[in-house]
Structures are given as structure tokens and as C-alpha cells.
Amino acid sequence: MKIGIPRTLTYYAYLPLWETFFQELGCEVVLSDETSKGILDKGVEFAVNDACIPIKLFHGHVYNLKNRTDFIFVPRLLNLTREKTVTYCPKFLGLTDMVHASIPDLPPLLDFRIDLREKWKSKHREFERMGNMLRLHPHIISRAFHKATKKLSSFRKQIVNSKDPEQALKLLLNCSVVPDLPGQPITLAVVGYPYLLYDSFVSAGMIHKLHKMGIRVLTPEMVPQRTLARKAKDLPKDLFWTFSNQVVRSAIYYIDENKTDGIIHVTAFGCGPDSMVGKLIELEAKQRTVPYICISLDEHTGEAGVLTRLEAFVDMLKYRRDRL
Amino acid sequence: MKVTFPHMGSSPIAFRMLIEKLGHQPVMPLRPSEKTLSLGSHYAPEFACIPFKILLGTYLESLERGAEMIITSGGMGPCRAGYYGVLHEKILKDMGYNVDFIVLEPPQKRAVDFLKKLGKITSGKSLPVIWEALSTTWQKLRVLDQTEELSYEIRPWEANKNETTKAMEKCYKIINTAWTREEIHKSGMECTKLLNAIELDRSRKPLKVGIIGEIYVVLEPAANFDIQRMLGDMGVLARRSIYLADWTRDNTFFKGEEHIKLAARPYLNELVGGHGTLSVGNTVLYSKDGYDGVVQLAPFTCIPEIVSKSILNRVARDLDIPVLTLFIDEQTGKAGIKTRLEAFIDLMYSRRKHRREAVI
Numbered sequence: 001m002k003i004g005i006p007r008t009l010t011y012y013a014y015l016p017l018w019e020t021f022f023q024e025l026g027c028e029v030v031l032s033d034e035t036s037k038g039i040l041d042k043g044v045e046f047a048v049n050d051a052c053i054p055i056k057l058f059h060g061h062v063y064n065l066k067n068r069t070d071f072i073f074v075p076r077l078l079n080l081t082r083e084k085t086v087t088y089c090p091k092f093l094g095l096t097d098m099v100h101a102s103i104p105d106l107p108p109l110l111d112f113r114i115d116l117r118e119k120w121k122s123k124h125r126e127f128e129r130m131g132n133m134l135r136l137h138p139h140i141i142s143r144a145f146h147k148a149t150k151k152l153s154s155f156r157k158q159i160v161n162s163k164d165p166e167q168a169l170k171l172l173l174n175c176s177v178v179p180d181l182p183g184q185p186i187t188l189a190v191v192g193y194p195y196l197l198y199d200s201f202v203s204a205g206m207i208h209k210l211h212k213m214g215i216r217v218l219t220p221e222m223v224p225q226r227t228l229a230r231k232a233k234d235l236p237k238d239l240f241w242t243f244s245n246q247v248v249r250s251a252i253y254y255i256d257e258n259k260t261d262g263i264i265h266v267t268a269f270g271c272g273p274d275s276m277v278g279k280l281i282e283l284e285a286k287q288r289t290v291p292y293i294c295i296s297l298d299e300h301t302g303e304a305g306v307l308t309r310l311e312a313f314v315d316m317l318k319y320r321r322d323r324l
Numbered sequence: 325m326k327v328t329f330p331h332m333g334s335s336p337i338a339f340r341m342l343i344e345k346l347g348h349q350p351v352m353p354l355r356p357s358e359k360t361l362s363l364g365s366h367y368a369p370e371f372a373c374i375p376f377k378i379l380l381g382t383y384l385e386s387l388e389r390g391a392e393m394i395i396t397s398g399g400m401g402p403c404r405a406g407y408y409g410v411l412h413e414k415i416l417k418d419m420g421y422n423v424d425f426i427v428l429e430p431p432q433k434r435a436v437d438f439l440k441k442l443g444k445i446t447s448g449k450s451l452p453v454i455w456e457a458l459s460t461t462w463q464k465l466r467v468l469d470q471t472e473e474l475s476y477e478i479r480p481w482e483a484n485k486n487e488t489t490k491a492m493e494k495c496y497k498i499i500n501t502a503w504t505r506e507e508i509h510k511s512g513m514e515c516t517k518l519l520n521a522i523e524l525d526r527s528r529k530p531l532k533v534g535i536i537g538e539i540y541v542v543l544e545p546a547a548n549f550d551i552q553r554m555l556g557d558m559g560v561l562a563r564r565s566i567y568l569a570d571w572t573r574d575n576t577f578f579k580g581e582e583h584i585k586l587a588a589r590p591y592l593n594e595l596v597g598g599h600g601t602l603s604v605g606n607t608v609l610y611s612k613d614g615y616d617g618v619v620q621l622a623p624f625t626c627i628p629e630i631v632s633k634s635i636l637n638r639v640a641r642d643l644d645i646p647v648l649t650l651f652i653d654e655q656t657g658k659a660g661i662k663t664r665l666e667a668f669i670d671l672m673y674s675r676r677k678h679r680r681e682a683v684i
Binding site: 046047050051076085087088089090091093094097098100101102106235236239240241269270271272273274275276278279280283286 | 368369370371372373376398400401402403404406407410411413414415418591592593594595596597598600624625626627628630631632633634635637638639651
């Protein structure tokens, strides 16, 4: 059985999870092609025009898988953490329905609903529903999911424990070369959602560009989950979205621990949660006099535009460092 | 203490009484204007939705006029409006305002927190006084809602233009001065009488349109250019899906709206926060009730409404009901909205005509 996984959104956020899960089930995994202009154009064509670029891309990736697979995997994530009050952006919650309503003639969508807050019984019901779709015993599905989450946590450990940030980024970006950085590099915390940061098409290769300038890049994934959970205290009220919490808390962590010379907040044009996240980080950075820049990405983002802004920001940091 | 609160539709009339009865001095929020919006946009994040910007602008205007305490509502997500209180407070503090900012969270989720904050607002008042203040405020909100609802039912039939609007102005004044339980009850009756006295032209057959969408832009005439009245003046019977009192009841102590969620289920099987699921459900219900069309109102970048908009395309196709989506932002102008409404009304009339011809 061929299962198509769109190579965007939760694919990057939970990197080995879905592939492992379906391999454990004995399915053949088909990933959609890497993001390209063609995929983006298809996404823009099918998705509702007010959606943000990640949602448009998701539509494009689903379209890319359309005639190649028996099922397309569109997870409906509600909660994958230990925190009770968080969920995901409403667009994630309604993603299956949006795709279903927008793209015609799709193969069946595998809408695995994951809510780890629920009681065992309702979780089991979901495994049963999945089992019915895939013609597998729910027990096998539950075991595969368990194994996949273990793989995910060991992957996360590997990232957190890597020798230096460059090694971690090598794993996250899935590239082969580790950049050479000068002895005392300028360090930048690049915070944003995984599906923006690690998709080099959307982010216009931002991380590679920074590496080429000899900058050390830190991302939210490099902070251990437990440390992030402790940082929750610094905010009067938790945000409602898992990824946003991760971004805000890691930014506060990097500022608090003096680990970074500046903050780059990478966001998608029109991102709802990020309008909150960005302002929180901006105010925090302002208070601690850490330089902050927000780079927002959309369908028309050009490499040159991003590069210019990065260069200007880095020049400013260098000037600042020389003066201090 | 000088207390202020957000401006939302006609509700300030009721909240003013509440604040006064609790022994504070209310600083009445001004009806949001272009100045309010540009003031709010200046300090708000670029992609925050229009309610965030209008509220921030309203707070700033009230602070200039001497407010010392702001009371607003919170929320539990996943719509970001639940986080607005926190961010508003942070922005105001960053600007150097020292203000008591009280965000009332839904009492069924955070009971202790709710009571603590309530205690802070009502300090020094006895329980019967607090109860009287709260229950009459509730009563007033209901009377306001009922009066408004009636006015929208009457407007498309009014024989002389603007008569309903003039009557409503009187009604607001009458309700505003009612203070005790009996007075409020009487004011409600009086308003009903006033509205029912309007001369009607029953020969008309107005179009029936449902208004759905995000609560703030649906309820606040200043944000939606008084679209419900505009439609009424164009001779369309416009009903909206959200009224403040009903919504508060359904989302605090009592579980309501189940039938709407049920109607949405075939299309959107998840609660996406805000009013996303309700927008889909209400469209299904409106089409079953034989409405001629649905107008969806939402702030630009509103997450739940974007989800429902993308699903409404399919609902509209399946159930054969036209849906007009209006995303509202700082650039939206009244003339633009009016033009689109006129085109939409033409479309609905021609659909009706074709249908009738098909039947014959």
C-alpha cells in the first residue's frame, strides 16, 4: 500500500515520526517532491486566497501526490505534548476539511486525529478507525505509533546533544556539508516554525546564507523540551499553539542565557499566531537590548531581498560588536 | 476608580450601568472611528486582526480620558483573541501606561482566577449588591439584543426610509436610563411598542440574508460599516447569527450551539476556535431555512474564518446557496462594501427570478 506524505508542515516539525510510523506498518512511503515553484503555484491555485503560505504549500504538496498514491496522509493534530492547554493553529485543526473542500478528485485522505490528552478509550477508537481504513489491526497501529514516537524522541535527543549547532542543522536540513565557521563567530538565534526554517525553498535558503557569512545559527529545536517547559513561567499566560510556544520560549531562553547576539524571527505573511509571537519576542528583545529583526515570507519572497536584509542586519551586529 | 472596557455594539449601555452600580466611575469607550483604528494600528503588530487594533485604539483613547482600570474578556484558544488581553497589557505597559488590566477568563475553566478578579472589581460591595448589578446588567443586555433583533426584522418593510433608525435612537436612550429590574423590563416593552408603531409596507418581498462570521466584526457596527442596517436600508431582511447575550450564555455556564455544530459536521468535523465551526454550521442551517444568501464577515488574517471560508466554497456548491465573504481591514471602505453588497443583492434577485420561472 502506498501512503503519500506531503513534505511540508508536520513533516518538518516531527521529522522522522511519520516516515517511521508508516514503515512500521509495512506501507510504502511516498514523499511529495521538495518544495518548488511548481508546487507553490498549484497551492496558490487551489487554496483559499487568504491562507498563509504554509497552508497554500500544503495544498500544493497534496496535489503533487494526487495520482501517485493509494492514500494521502493529512494528520489532524490536536495535541502531541504533555501540556494540557495547548493545541495547534486552527488552520492545522481544519486542514483535512480544507484540503477536502478545495482539491477535487483526491485519493482517500488518511486523517489520523492525534490528541494525547484524551483517555485511552477514545485514543483506541481512533486507532480502530485508522485500522479500518488501512485494513490493519488497531493493535499494530498503536504499536507502530509508539515506536515512531520513540524514534522521534531519540532524534530530538540526537539534535540536542550534537557537538555544535552546525551538526544539529546538518541533521535538520538533511544536508551533507558542515560549514566552516571562524573561531569566534557571531551567533544568531533564528526562531520560527520548522516548516519555514528547514524548507530551503520557502526560507530562501536563509540558514545556508547565514552560514556562508560565517554566522553561527541557533534554532528552537536545539533547546531541550524540558528547558523550554521551564521557560513557560516567564509568560503570564501560555500561548495556545504548540509551535508558537516553542518559538517564544526558545527566543526567551536564548535571550536570558545570553547565548545570542541577535534574534531573527522568521514568519509567514499573514500568520495569525505569529502576530502575537512576534510582538512578544520584540518586546522581550527590546527590554534586554538584543537586536531583533522580523523577516516575513510569502509567495513573492525573492532570494535577493532576503539576502539584503540579512546582510544589513549582520553588518549592524558586527558594527555593534566592534564598538562594545 | 475610573474604569473602562471595550466597545462592542450597543453593549456599553449595559456595562456602564454595571460599573456604576459597583461604585466605580465609568469612562465610556468612544465609538471606534478612523482615528481609533489608526491609533491602534500604529502600536499593534502588523498582522493582528482588526478587533485587536480597534480595541487597542479604544483603550488608548480611554486612557487619555483618565481611565485607570481596563476590564476585558479572555479565552482559551485556539483563536488568538484569547491572548489579546495579555498582549494589550504588555503593549500599554511598554508605552509607559500604568493601568490595572483585568482579563476575565471563562469561569468554568479557571474558577478561582475568575472569582479573584471579580473580587478585585467589586471590592467592598456586599453580595446582594453585586448580584443585583450582575443580574440587571444581564437583563439589560438581553433587552438590547431583543430590541435590535426586532429593529432588523422591521427595517426592510418600513414605509418611510430611516424611520426605524430614528426609533432605535430613541430606544437606546430609553434603555440607557432604565436602572432597576422593573424599569428595564418596562423600557423593553416601550421599545417594542415604539418599533411596532412604525408604518410598514407589507407588499414587499425582501430577500432573506444570514450574516455569519467573527463576533467582533459582526457585532460592532463601527467595524462592519453597520452592514446589517445597510442591508435593511437596501430592503433586505438581514439576520445575524450572533447576539452577545446568547453567545455569552452558550460559552460560559451552559453548553449551547450543539445543533449548529452538528450541522457543520459533514463539512468541518473539528472545533477550529473562534466562530469558524459555527460559520459553517449556520450556513448549512440558513440554506435549509430557505435564505437567499449568506454574508460572511471576518477580519483580515482571522484564522478560524479562513478555515471556514475555504470550506464554505464547498458548502455553497453542495447546498446551492450564494456566500459573500468580506474580509475587513484598515483599508476597507464603506463604498467598497456597499458596491459588493449591491452586486450580491442583484445576484440573489436574479437567482430568485430564475427559480420562480423554473417552477412555472
